[in-house]
Amino acid sequence: KAGVTQTPRYLIKTRGQQVTLSCSPISGHRSVSWYQQTPGQGLQFLFEYFSETQRNKGNFPGRFSGRQFSNSRSEMNVSTLELGDSALYLCASSPGPSSSGNTIYFGEGSWLTVV
Amino acid sequence: AQTVTQSQPEMSVQEAETVTLSCTYDTSESDYYLFWYKQPPSRQMILVIRQEAYKQQNATENRFSVNFQKAAKSFSLKISDSQLGDAAMYFCAYRSAGLASGTYKYIFGTGTRLKVLA
Numbered sequence: 001k002a003g004v005t006q007t008p009r010y011l012i013k014t015r016g017q018q019v020t021l022s023c024s025p026i027s028g029h030r031s032v033s034w035y036q037q038t039p040g041q042g043l044q045f046l047f048e049y050f051s052e053t054q055r056n057k058g059n060f061p062g063r064f065s066g067r068q069f070s071n072s073r074s075e076m077n078v079s080t081l082e083l084g085d086s087a088l089y090l091c092a093s094s095p096g097p098s099s100s101g102n103t104i105y106f107g108e109g110s111w112l113t114v115v
Numbered sequence: 116a117q118t119v120t121q122s123q124p125e126m127s128v129q130e131a132e133t134v135t136l137s138c139t140y141d142t143s144e145s146d147y148y149l150f151w152y153k154q155p156p157s158r159q160m161i162l163v164i165r166q167e168a169y170k171q172q173n174a175t176e177n178r179f180s181v182n183f184q185k186a187a188k189s190f191s192l193k194i195s196d197s198q199l200g201d202a203a204m205y206f207c208a209y210r211s212a213g214l215a216s217g218t219y220k221y222i223f224g225t226g227t228r229l230k231v232l233a
Contacts, residue, residue, distance in 0.1 A: 033220070043206065043223040056220045088158060103150070104221065106160035 002027065004093050004107035012113045018079040021110045025072050025093030032074040033104060034066060037088040046089075049074055050096060078112075086114045117142045119209050121224035128197045129232050135182075136192045136227045138207030146212035149183065149190045154204040154226070163205070166190065168212075194229075202231045 005024040013019050025032050033056075034046040045058040049068035066076040072093075078085055088111055092104035118141045128134035140149070151163040166174045166183050173181050178198075182191045194201055207224040 035221075035223075042225045045220045045222070048220055058220070090160065092160070103162055103165060105162070106152075108157065108159045 004091055004105055006089075006091050006107035006110050008110060009108065010111045010113075012115060013081050014115055015081055015083060017081050018077060019081060019112060020075050020077045021089055021091075021112075023074045023076075023091030023093075023107060025074070025091075026105055028095065029093035029105075030072050030096050031094045031102070031104075032068055032072065033092050033094075034074070034076050035090040035092065036060075037090055037109070038086075043090070046076065081114045083114050086112060088112075117144075117209055117211065117222050119207055119222050119224040121205075121207055121227050123227045124225070125228045125230070127230045127232060128194070130197055130199060132197055133193060133195045134197055134229065136194075136205050136207075136229065138190045138192070138224055140188050140190065140207070140209050140222075142188070142209065142211075144211055148210045148212065149181075150208040150210065150221075151179070151181070151190075151192045152206045152208060152223075153201075154206060155202075160206070164192065197231050199231050199233060202229055204228050 007022045031050045033048040035043050037043050047066050048056040052068045063079045068074045088109045090109045092106045094102040094104045120139045147168045149166045152160045153163050154160050164174050164176045164179050173183050178195045180193045204226045206226045209222045
């Protein structure tokens with residue numbers, strides 16, 4: 001069974017640009033969540049999607065947005081990039097946000113550098 | 116709001132020895148899940164072990180075990196017979212069961228970097 005796939009793995013953008021990151025969950029998983037990891041702030045929750053609906057959102061500005069498609073693939077977009085957006089963006093999938101405590105499985109991440 | 120605290124930024128252990136990583140959390144909920152994730156240099160987060168709050172028995176996965184103290188809100192990870200491949204960043208994570216809060220998001224600690232000395 002293929003794992004969580006994130007593309008692109010590495011990218012460099014200029015301040016003010018926008019970026020779109022993609023995440024394909026494990027087959028059969030319907031929940032996708034996104035995290036930002038930086039040396040200073042650690043792992044911070046961005047948002048979670050289930051069945052194309054955003055269920056939870058972290059404390060990030062509106063420049064950070066996401067969506068989920070009918071095949072459960074998800075994209076996150078960051079507009080008007082700032083230097084501080086440089087980070088590793090991790091996507092994770094799980095079967096669904098049930099009360100069974102579904103474990104989330106992470107992808108390898110997308111390294112974003114803003115210059 | 117829930118919080119997760121890992122007070123040890125870095126730990127070292129001799130190969131074949133035992134090490135314990137600490138984690139404390141704060142929550143007003145009674146039903147939740149706790150996890151330890153490992154992040155090696157490749158940066159891919161790997162699940163090490165999970166614990167359901169309603170279970171009194173401590174979870175064990177081969178050389179990895181936890182000491183779950185619900186009343187004290189403590190969730191430490193013990194690694195026995197440490198191996199060089201155990202060197203990584205370890206994150207403690209909390210996940211609400213969602214029944215009261217309606218949210219299932221994960222909250223992670225700041226991590227503990229584990230070095231294994233040959």
